[in-house]
Amino acid sequence: xxxxxxxxxxxxxxYLGQVKAVLARDAPGVAVxxxxxxxxxxxxxxxxxxxxxxxxxxxQGSVFLSVVDPGVGGAREPVALRAQGYRFVGPDNGLLSVFxxxxxxxxxxxxxxxPEGLSSSFHGRDLFAPVAARIEMDSVPQGWLVPLERLSxxxxxxxxxxxxxxxxxxxxxxxxxxxxxxxDAVLIANGSQIKxxxxxxxxxxxxxxxxxNSQGLIEIAVNQGNAAADLQLxxxxxxxxxx
Amino acid sequence: xxxxxxxxxxxxxxYLGQVKAVLARDAPGVAVxxxxxxxxxxxxxxxxxxxxxxxxxxxQGSVFLSVVDPGVGGAREPVALRAQGYRFVGPDNGLLSVFxxxxxxxxxxxxxxxPEGLSSSFHGRDLFAPVAARIEMDSVPQGWLVPLERLSxxxxxxxxxxxxxxxxxxxxxxxxxxxxxxxDAVLIANGSQIKxxxxxxxxxxxxxxxxxNSQGLIEIAVNQGNAAADLQLxxxxxxxxxx
Amino acid sequence: xxxxxxxxxxxxxxYLGQVKAVLARDAPGVAVxxxxxxxxxxxxxxxxxxxxxxxxxxxQGSVFLSVVDPGVGGAREPVALRAQGYRFVGPDNGLLSVFxxxxxxxxxxxxxxxPEGLSSSFHGRDLFAPVAARIEMDSVPQGWLVPLERLSxxxxxxxxxxxxxxxxxxxxxxxxxxxxxxxDAVLIANGSQIKxxxxxxxxxxxxxxxxxNSQGLIEIAVNQGNAAADLQLxxxxxxxxxx
Numbered sequence: 100x101x102x103x104x105x106x107x108x109x110x111x112x113x114y115l116g117q118v119k120a121v122l123a124r125d126a127p128g129v130a131v132x133x134x135x136x137x138x139x140x141x142x143x144x145x146x147x148x149x150x151x152x153x154x155x156x157x158x159q160g161s162v163f164l165s166v167v168d169p170g171v172g173g174a175r176e177p178v179a180l181r182a183q184g185y186r187f188v189g190p191d192n193g194l195l196s197v198f199x200x201x202x203x204x205x206x207x208x209x210x211x212x213x214p215e216g217l218s219s220s221f222h223g224r225d226l227f228a229p230v231a232a233r234i235e236m237d238s239v240p241q242g243w244l245v246p247l248e249r250l251s252x253x254x255x256x257x258x259x260x261x262x263x264x265x266x267x268x269x270x271x272x273x274x275x276x277x278x279x280x281x282x283d284a285v286l287i288a289n290g291s292q293i294k295x296x297x298x299x300x301x302x303x304x305x306x307x308x309x310x311x312n313s314q315g316l317i318e319i320a321v322n323q324g325n326a327a328a329d330l331q332l333x334x335x336x337x338x339x340x341x342x
Numbered sequence: 343x344x345x346x347x348x349x350x351x352x353x354x355x356x357y358l359g360q361v362k363a364v365l366a367r368d369a370p371g372v373a374v375x376x377x378x379x380x381x382x383x384x385x386x387x388x389x390x391x392x393x394x395x396x397x398x399x400x401x402q403g404s405v406f407l408s409v410v411d412p413g414v415g416g417a418r419e420p421v422a423l424r425a426q427g428y429r430f431v432g433p434d435n436g437l438l439s440v441f442x443x444x445x446x447x448x449x450x451x452x453x454x455x456x457p458e459g460l461s462s463s464f465h466g467r468d469l470f471a472p473v474a475a476r477i478e479m480d481s482v483p484q485g486w487l488v489p490l491e492r493l494s495x496x497x498x499x500x501x502x503x504x505x506x507x508x509x510x511x512x513x514x515x516x517x518x519x520x521x522x523x524x525x526d527a528v529l530i531a532n533g534s535q536i537k538x539x540x541x542x543x544x545x546x547x548x549x550x551x552x553x554x555n556s557q558g559l560i561e562i563a564v565n566q567g568n569a570a571a572d573l574q575l576x577x578x579x580x581x582x583x584x585x
Numbered sequence: 586x587x588x589x590x591x592x593x594x595x596x597x598x599x600y601l602g603q604v605k606a607v608l609a610r611d612a613p614g615v616a617v618x619x620x621x622x623x624x625x626x627x628x629x630x631x632x633x634x635x636x637x638x639x640x641x642x643x644x645q646g647s648v649f650l651s652v653v654d655p656g657v658g659g660a661r662e663p664v665a666l667r668a669q670g671y672r673f674v675g676p677d678n679g680l681l682s683v684f685x686x687x688x689x690x691x692x693x694x695x696x697x698x699x700p701e702g703l704s705s706s707f708h709g710r711d712l713f714a715p716v717a718a719r720i721e722m723d724s725v726p727q728g729w730l731v732p733l734e735r736l737s738x739x740x741x742x743x744x745x746x747x748x749x750x751x752x753x754x755x756x757x758x759x760x761x762x763x764x765x766x767x768x769d770a771v772l773i774a775n776g777s778q779i780k781x782x783x784x785x786x787x788x789x790x791x792x793x794x795x796x797x798n799s800q801g802l803i804e805i806a807v808n809q810g811n812a813a814a815d816l817q818l819x820x821x822x823x824x825x826x827x828x
Contacts, residue, residue, distance in 0.1 A: 297462060
């Protein structure tokens, strides 16, 4: 299996390499896959819905090192989660809660272990990476994980009727899962009315449409164009639909 | 050997990790090298010339997962190519055609296999990655690849007298191969006249020059400066030279 | 161990993949970790102080392929360094000198080997990568490394009272090590007076503070905000403090 990174540490920045050095030390030879390291930094609910949509594109058994953590160094606890055959570590701030709420029989744990020399600002390197490595290696020392009744922050199992991600092409993903919306529904975002099309090449260049994307989310796009720029869509923008 | 990624999926975005999960599943233990994931998204001929210049910097046997594919989900076919000891998968939209046209005895194949659950928008993950993995492992199932007479879109073997790439320093690469241009030629791009110098440190800081770059292409640069910004050069800008 | 990349080659650009192809060929199976590939391109002293702060976050034995090299193709020599159990290759332009000056008994070497077909502009791929691979494999051929009395450019062992890095959150790192500054000192940068706080969550959202970061450097930050934008801080901006 692999350790999968879903963080806001920045794909260009100097933090990921430090995390990977810990993973190479504690889980040598294990594949480490960068899923997203520019996750929405201050919008934990958007990140939680995005993560929940992406997990099923990975094989069961994968360990997600998941850190979007504006409260690092504060009171929130570090947690681990097992759900639907996947494993997770991350802050108990809601980030893991959407996937957990949609799963049957999720098991949550508080990470009770504290490393010597824990920095106040970089738990991804000092705390989450060593725990993720041991979970992947099936070698978590006794006492490191303490069962929890439930996660302390929960966003629920439902959809999020907002823009939750804008990709580098300008496609704007919503937190609406594709099965929730009928094909003849009209989506409304920032005052624009948007109709369904099956795929980019089904509409003329420059035309806006929505379609069920490859993660199973409703996505707003423009054929050979930038939907987020054209419609002025940002993460957090509400969306709704009319049948 | 390795699987080499040359795509427009975005180095910061959430698509590459999904592709790499498929490669880790289907070609476990094989090295995956990111060559370029911010290839020109809507300029397939520029991308084709750039790819052709980069392939020889990799060892023969490498498998290039090559996707710049604005027509995904439309009528273009997925293809594989063997040429000069290298292997490729990608869309049949011209992207592989420049390398193929310059090679002796290129062999092209249509990818006849269609995965269950093929998404309409992410063939890189669902179709090209599984095929690239099997080509690298020398385990392509019978019937997956059907010989083609030739690729259906071809940009030819010649040079492209345009800017085809701007790097993060602002150096502007042309589609002209170094052997095509005499050292005393003057290059003309967007109204500027540019003379040859052997290397950055041969001209004063801030001075513009052209030189044969480490990929064998004519490149326009400024010593300790940004040529693309200074001369307002973008991908697609025509260049010419006078001897 | 691993080969660690600290360069200005650009995390999104087409240079790193070419370097990694050489490393995969010459040190097959060795882990390659991207530490930072957007290091300050034209500020070698800032890059040198940043590198010195980051090395100890990696295990001893790591080999740092370190290239910030605006003078490539000119007169500067390529060098290797062994210090504190770490190994380095890079240009002899000061980049390795801060770590060397702080180490006991650093050993410097001139790289005497010149590859056939050395490009004038891409020594990272053609020269430094093959040497780094052989150092990691403990298989450096006789004659490749020639002992030097000392590096020819040295920035010294002291701190650098400047901004040396701005991360993607906008946190501004200084070249001041945390032990140099008392907790009640007031930092002054670009006219702003900045007080200490232990961590982000100890101040209100939007408030600026300084704290010792996870690399042991004094860093200027804003809780849930962008310090570099708010205070207009760039790499090279002087900082000072008053007790």
